[in-house]
Amino acid sequence: MKTFFEPKSIAVIGVSRDIQKPGRVILRNILRNFRGKVYPVNPQVDKIEGLTCYPSILDIPDKVDLAVISIKAELVPETLEQCGKKKITSVVVISGGFKEVGRKDLEDQLREIVKKYGIRMIGPNCLGVFDNYTGVDTSFLPTFRMHPPSKGGISLISQSGAVGSTTVDWAAEQGLGISKMISYGNAADIDESDLIEYLSKDERTEVILVYIEGIDRGRRFMDAAKYAACQKPVIIVKAGSSESGAKAVASHTGSLAGSYQIYSAAFKQSGVLVAQSLEELLDFGKVLNMLHPARGGRVAVITCGGGFGVMATDAVEREGLQMSKLSEETMNTMKAQFPSYVVVHNPVDLIGDTDAERYRVALEAVSKDPDVDVILLILLFQVPRLDPEVVEIVLAAKQSGKPIVGVAAGSEFTKVHVTRLEEGGIPFYPTPERGVKAVRALVQYGNTLTKCPGGLPKYISKLVEK
Amino acid sequence: MKTFFEPKSIAVIGVSRDIQKPGRVILRNILRNFRGKVYPVNPQVDKIEGLTCYPSILDIPDKVDLAVISIKAELVPETLEQCGKKKITSVVVISGGFKEVGRKDLEDQLREIVKKYGIRMIGPNCLGVFDNYTGVDTSFLPTFRMHPPSKGGISLISQSGAVGSTTVDWAAEQGLGISKMISYGNAADIDESDLIEYLSKDERTEVILVYIEGIDRGRRFMDAAKYAACQKPVIIVKAGSSESGAKAVASHTGSLAGSYQIYSAAFKQSGVLVAQSLEELLDFGKVLNMLHPARGGRVAVITCGGGFGVMATDAVEREGLQMSKLSEETMNTMKAQFPSYVVVHNPVDLIGDTDAERYRVALEAVSKDPDVDVILLILLFQVPRLDPEVVEIVLAAKQSGKPIVGVAAGSEFTKVHVTRLEEGGIPFYPTPERGVKAVRALVQYGNTLTKCPGGLPKYISKLVEK
Numbered sequence: 058m059k060t061f062f063e064p065k066s067i068a069v070i071g072v073s074r075d076i077q078k079p080g081r082v083i084l085r086n087i088l089r090n091f092r093g094k095v096y097p098v099n100p101q102v103d104k105i106e107g108l109t110c111y112p113s114i115l116d117i118p119d120k121v122d123l124a125v126i127s128i129k130a131e132l133v134p135e136t137l138e139q140c141g142k143k144k145i146t147s148v149v150v151i152s153g154g155f156k157e158v159g160r161k162d163l164e165d166q167l168r169e170i171v172k173k174y175g176i177r178m179i180g181p182n183c184l185g186v187f188d189n190y191t192g193v194d195t196s197f198l199p200t201f202r203m204h205p206p207s208k209g210g211i212s213l214i215s216q217s218g219a220v221g222s223t224t225v226d227w228a229a230e231q232g233l234g235i236s237k238m239i240s241y242g243n244a245a246d247i248d249e250s251d252l253i254e255y256l257s258k259d260e261r262t263e264v265i266l267v268y269i270e271g272i273d274r275g276r277r278f279m280d281a282a283k284y285a286a287c288q289k290p291v292i293i294v295k296a297g298s299s300e301s302g303a304k305a306v307a308s309h310t311g312s313l314a315g316s317y318q319i320y321s322a323a324f325k326q327s328g329v330l331v332a333q334s335l336e337e338l339l340d341f342g343k344v345l346n347m348l349h350p351a352r353g354g355r356v357a358v359i360t361c362g363g364g365f366g367v368m369a370t371d372a373v374e375r376e377g378l379q380m381s382k383l384s385e386e387t388m389n390t391m392k393a394q395f396p397s398y399v400v401v402h403n404p405v406d407l408i409g410d411t412d413a414e415r416y417r418v419a420l421e422a423v424s425k426d427p428d429v430d431v432i433l434l435i436l437l438f439q440v441p442r443l444d445p446e447v448v449e450i451v452l453a454a455k456q457s458g459k460p461i462v463g464v465a466a467g468s469e470f471t472k473v474h475v476t477r478l479e480e481g482g483i484p485f486y487p488t489p490e491r492g493v494k495a496v497r498a499l500v501q502y503g504n505t506l507t508k509c510p511g512g513l514p515k516y517i518s519k520l521v522e523k
Numbered sequence: 524m525k526t527f528f529e530p531k532s533i534a535v536i537g538v539s540r541d542i543q544k545p546g547r548v549i550l551r552n553i554l555r556n557f558r559g560k561v562y563p564v565n566p567q568v569d570k571i572e573g574l575t576c577y578p579s580i581l582d583i584p585d586k587v588d589l590a591v592i593s594i595k596a597e598l599v600p601e602t603l604e605q606c607g608k609k610k611i612t613s614v615v616v617i618s619g620g621f622k623e624v625g626r627k628d629l630e631d632q633l634r635e636i637v638k639k640y641g642i643r644m645i646g647p648n649c650l651g652v653f654d655n656y657t658g659v660d661t662s663f664l665p666t667f668r669m670h671p672p673s674k675g676g677i678s679l680i681s682q683s684g685a686v687g688s689t690t691v692d693w694a695a696e697q698g699l700g701i702s703k704m705i706s707y708g709n710a711a712d713i714d715e716s717d718l719i720e721y722l723s724k725d726e727r728t729e730v731i732l733v734y735i736e737g738i739d740r741g742r743r744f745m746d747a748a749k750y751a752a753c754q755k756p757v758i759i760v761k762a763g764s765s766e767s768g769a770k771a772v773a774s775h776t777g778s779l780a781g782s783y784q785i786y787s788a789a790f791k792q793s794g795v796l797v798a799q800s801l802e803e804l805l806d807f808g809k810v811l812n813m814l815h816p817a818r819g820g821r822v823a824v825i826t827c828g829g830g831f832g833v834m835a836t837d838a839v840e841r842e843g844l845q846m847s848k849l850s851e852e853t854m855n856t857m858k859a860q861f862p863s864y865v866v867v868h869n870p871v872d873l874i875g876d877t878d879a880e881r882y883r884v885a886l887e888a889v890s891k892d893p894d895v896d897v898i899l900l901i902l903l904f905q906v907p908r909l910d911p912e913v914v915e916i917v918l919a920a921k922q923s924g925k926p927i928v929g930v931a932a933g934s935e936f937t938k939v940h941v942t943r944l945e946e947g948g949i950p951f952y953p954t955p956e957r958g959v960k961a962v963r964a965l966v967q968y969g970n971t972l973t974k975c976p977g978g979l980p981k982y983i984s985k986l987v988e989k
Contacts, residue, residue, distance in 0.1 A: 082907065158864050202905050204934030219828025219875050222905045223932050227953070230934035270833060296833040299840035308866050309829030334834070334956040335932065362685025363775030367736060367762040368800070374765035398624050400774050409685050439668050439688045441548065466689050466801065468670030468696035487693070490800040 058177060058247075058255045060147040062188045062237065064122035066094040068114055068145075070136055071128035071152075072105055079151060079197035080127040081105075086200065087125075090192030096121060114139045123147045125185065125195045130154030133181065134166045141174030149195050150180035156243050157182055157311055164245050171246050183242025184218035187225065189235050190261055196240070198222050209234010210263030211342050214252045216241065216310055220268045220335070228339055232479060233346070236261045243310070250274060250281040257285035264346045266338050267293045267329075271312025272320075279327050286328030287509035290345040290502050294332050295320050328505035330498055337494065340486060344495040347484045348460040349517050350503035353430035355381040356496055357423045358404035360435035361411040361443065365464065365489055366404030369433055372493035378500060380404070381429045390422040409440045413447035420450065424457035431496050435464045435489065438471040448474055452481040460499055464492040524643065524713075524721045526613040528654045528703065530588030532560040534580055534611075536602055537594035537618075538571055545617060545663035546593035547571075552666065553591075556658030562587065580605045589613045591651065591661045596620030599647065600632045607640025615661050616646035622709050622777055623648055630711050637712050649708025650684035653691065655701045656727055662706070664688050675700010676729030677808050680718045682707065682776055686734045686801070694805050698945060699812070702727045709776070716740060716747040723751035730812045732804050733759040737778025738786075745793050752794030753975035756811040756968050760798050761786050794971035796964055803960065806952065810961040813950045814926040815983050816969035819896035821847040822962055823889045824870035826901035827877040827909065831930065831955055832870030835899055838959035844966060846870070847895045856888040875906045879913035886916065890923035897962050901930045901955065904937040914940055918947040926965055930958040 071080035097105050100112040111117050124145045155164040171178045185195030206229035215221030218240040225238045256262045272278045285291050297306035297314030306314040324331050332338040356373050360366040383403050391401040400406035407415045463485035475485045486492040537546035563571050566578040577583050590611045621630040637644045651661030655674050672695035681687030684706040691704045722728045738744045751757050763772035763780030772780040798804040822839050826832040849869050857867040866872035873881045929951035941951045952958040
């Protein structure tokens, strides 16, 4: 499997003279960041993008690690045979026109060929592989439409190519660091379970996000998910949960959406977190990539706007978490240093005339309280006396070891500070509701880990060191 | 009440030499955009911001329409007396230090004085009034922290000042057009019901957003809300719905949060829409400000990413709406013009190789279908052949009269197009789930209107003309 992400050489089969055709876009995308050897294949062309173009894969004089096929469906079997003869072990078939349009026969042919030669295949009918570290990029999306994602620990597996690429683009825009995106399409060979298993062992993946519509091999999925969830967080969006949604799945990927209740039970049992939308998928991915899981569900809220404190409290209860009962000591420490109108019980309300110093005192007191597992920190940068130094204060409070999840809504002035806070390792959300859901994800994953055999996974030690 | 928003002259009482103090910030904020006369009051200063400063309100030689008081709580009663003597009928009391800190006695004094002189009062303990058309701005938030909102039809009433200002800042950043924001604080005189009633008749308000923690005069609220909901959409966030949240309300505004079930029933009966978060409040405000309400709950989904279609379908069912059964004619029209692999039943999937033309055909066919009440339009600008002309196509489809709600997620390239679409009157959301919730708001408000006496409210005719 590793060859899909770290090949030394790639052949692109079906490179057109037309710069808009998928094969050509793929060649260009690969040439942009991939540093290994690249071989375009097209019998009608001699040279393309300054590279020698080969009539067939068999004419390439060197070893080829990865082949990417983007030609008419009818021609794929023969080409795949040639890949086998060339001893290529990893092939991505971009081409559509198989099971999804009723050509199960053609897809079965591919299956037989990969079996015969011991090829591992991603696809057909997919965008294939995007690796942000090695520059492998078989997706045929023009880069001007996408925000180049920064390198990071989030990897995404998507049954749908459009969901995969849109999510990566959107994640990039939010500043999330991406490792890999794999769109696996019809899954004639490699499926979601293979990919989850691979990513669970991949050093450059810290969080696994998954979009699926249906799972064929249930037992295999359970095993892979269970193993993976003990290594790093696995978060899933399962589309097709409604009756009409399940019908829509049938005409989209031809999968059986199945009973959502069975899926939910399976996800719960395997320790996988479920997100209700792509927004939640990224919200949860962000928090779990930035913070270590919570040791329990007791939440302390610190705010400078009482209304935000109330909404956060409602959300804590709605999400099945608890508002921490702050100790007398914690409250007295704050009381001693604050004006009398500051509210020192949970939710702690520093009031709209707060300065950064009140946040320092509150964060220090609350993070020492043994009855607090997570801090939800609401910072309203609109209030008049809250100076930018609050950013340093919050980042220093990270040292206490208690996870801090931030909430701030607003325009440019707010965003400038939120960006600095996120770069320093504190995830932020625009509303108390989304912030509290992220906290719930931290707590749930903390629970998952208590059921795992062996010690804490490697990624957590990394997070604690950060 | 009108004098609060359209005064000819304003006196600011408690203007400090210190440019950070509230009274001074208020003076500056008013001078920025207000075109009437402005009188600063401070017995210790002669001139401030180039204006003559008067020792007391009684020393001002001219008529004063609106007085804004920002001085120590203890001094407010006497100053309010002077306002009465000066025959000022509208007063905003910014100062805190009353009921919310246990000084109900002081607040009762204010109540008696306004009664004696026939003054209407907003506050105490509030940010007061922001009017984006007349330039009245009594909020003491430094403008560099906020995005100046464009003029528009959305007005916000907030019991919490921080929620009010943060929401306006966030709305401005999202490009929503704002009319007014009123933070009414302790509501010693004017409360949410008075404000809802006023805004329901205000020509410059097309949608009313409300943040409340508790309502004292339930019957009065029901009457005001019922009347208002038949004039224009009223959307409410009610904080303090949980047990712990209700306790937090007590220490925030001192209101009784009350039983959420009773509130829910009251909102439903009065035709008010309930939002679960500030994000939903703005999402609903946007859709109801841009589109006329739906005539029913039958939704057609058009997408170029199958996965998004599936998620939209799930959401439609979850929100209690129905997926339209497209007529044979609608489907045949599309079938005749599309490649065979395009899915022409609902959700219509134009596939990732779509161009703008396919969107034109689908929008035309679907909007003619009598079994479609609302169109959910998913546009993924990441797909390679979707040219910018799709924007004109979608805007032209608006003419059909069927409400179109858009979904698009992504970075800069997506945002450029979404901005143009929103400027043209099509609201967009980043996920199918949020888009479908917005559709539900349109449908719910359509239902509300069928129960209203008299014809369609004025604001709808305006929307239809747009």
